[in-house]
Amino acid sequence: xxxxxxxxxxxxxxxxxxxxxxxxxxxxxxxxxxxxxxxxxxxxxxxxxxxxxxxxxxxxxxxxxxxxxxxxxxxxxxxxxxxxxxxxxxxxxxxxxxxxxxxxxxxxxxxxxxxxxxxxxxxxxxxxxxxxxxxxxxxxxxxxxxxxxxxxxxxxxxxxxxxxxxxxxxxxxxxxxxxxxxxxxxxxxxxxxxxxxxxxxxxxxxxxxxxxxxxxxxxxxxxxxxxxxxxxxxxxxxxxx
Numbered sequence: 001x002x003x004x005x006x007x008x009x010x011x012x013x014x015x016x017x018x019x020x021x022x023x024x025x026x027x028x029x030x031x032x033x034x035x036x037x038x039x040x041x042x043x044x045x046x047x048x049x050x051x052x053x054x055x056x057x058x059x060x061x062x063x064x065x066x067x068x069x070x071x072x073x074x075x076x077x078x079x080x081x082x083x084x085x086x087x088x089x090x091x092x093x094x095x096x097x098x099x100x101x102x103x104x105x106x107x108x109x110x111x112x113x114x115x116x117x118x119x120x121x122x123x124x125x126x127x128x129x130x131x132x133x134x135x136x137x138x139x140x141x142x143x144x145x146x147x148x149x150x151x152x153x154x155x156x157x158x159x160x161x162x163x164x165x166x167x168x169x170x171x172x173x174x175x176x177x178x179x180x181x182x183x184x185x186x187x188x189x190x191x192x193x194x195x196x197x198x199x200x201x202x203x204x205x206x207x208x209x210x211x212x213x214x215x216x217x218x219x220x221x222x223x224x225x226x227x228x229x230x231x232x233x234x235x236x237x238x239x240x241x
Contacts, residue, residue, distance in 0.1 A: 026184040027173055029148040029207045032111045034085055034104075037241035039072040040209060044091070044233040051226040060225075067093040069233075073241075079103060079136060084114055103134075104143070110154075112140040137161050148186055148205065167191040174204055176211050179237045183211055198228075211235045 044067040052058045069091040076085050084103040091098050099119040105112050115136040138160040145154040145168075153169040172187045183206040190201035198218035204211050213233040220227045 027150055027186060029186065029205070030146055032106060032144060032146070033209055033240050034073070034106050035241040036073050036075060036085070037239075039070060039239045040235050041237045042069050042071070042233055042235045043067070044069060044231060046093075047230050047232075049228045049230075051228070053224055054221045054226045056226065065093055067091050074101075077103065079115055079134070082114060101134075105140070106146075110142055110146040110148075111144040113137065113143050114140045135161075144205065150186065152186070164193055164196070166193075176204055176206070176234075178211060178235055183208065185211060208238045208240060211238075 046065045048063045050061045074086045074088045087102045101117040103115040117134045157165040159165045174185045185204040185206045188203045201215040217229045
């Protein structure tokens with residue numbers, strides 16, 4: 001009987017320690033889901049506010065569009081001798097459908113984007129929007145640095161491809177409820193280079209990937225008005241394969 005009590009005590013201690021370890025790992029994410037068939041469905045609200053004048057805070061009109069989207073890891077492929085996974089994003093807004101593709105790889109640094117493609121769309125009048133060409137980055141872009149922790153900060157740089165260099169920094173933690181399931185998230189802000197006035201992006205990333213994003217494209221002045229555009233995106237469901 002004495003041995004059984006000691007054994008039970010040891011098992012209880014091990015269980016408690018295991019629970020503490022699991023809790024402490026809530027703010028450390030070591031990898032991104034990379035299995036073919038994994039998908040994320042989301043809703044995006046795109047808003048454009050029109051202000052009375054370039055210096056006014058009075059909104060005279062607001063235009064809002066709801067977008068339903070799905071991101072799915074479709075298949076693998078090889079580009080420049082590197083095995084990549086094809087992430088297909090499809091969005092539907094006002095009965096119009098758009099599709100784009102991004103080509104990702106996970107290495108010891110984190111999730112990297114090697115290339116992208118916008119699906120070609122042919123309109124009824126035979127005009128063409130987009131391109132079916134795959135655009136390959138000169139240097140792969142570090143999308144998310146792993147392991148992702150409260151101290152993470154990194155540069156996501158597309159400047160070699162006429163893009164910009166953005167610093168991404170973890171600024172805190174949060175918990176999101178997705179499909180009745182709680183997800184611990186790290187909250188990330190984008191630090192844009194000088195010249196990108198009032199432009200902002202905040203993301204919530206969990207162990208199952210990006211779950212929420214809020215962004216503003218800043219202000220545009222077309223006399224006599226001022227315009228501001230913003231996007232709010234939230235994932236509705238996740239299917240991990």
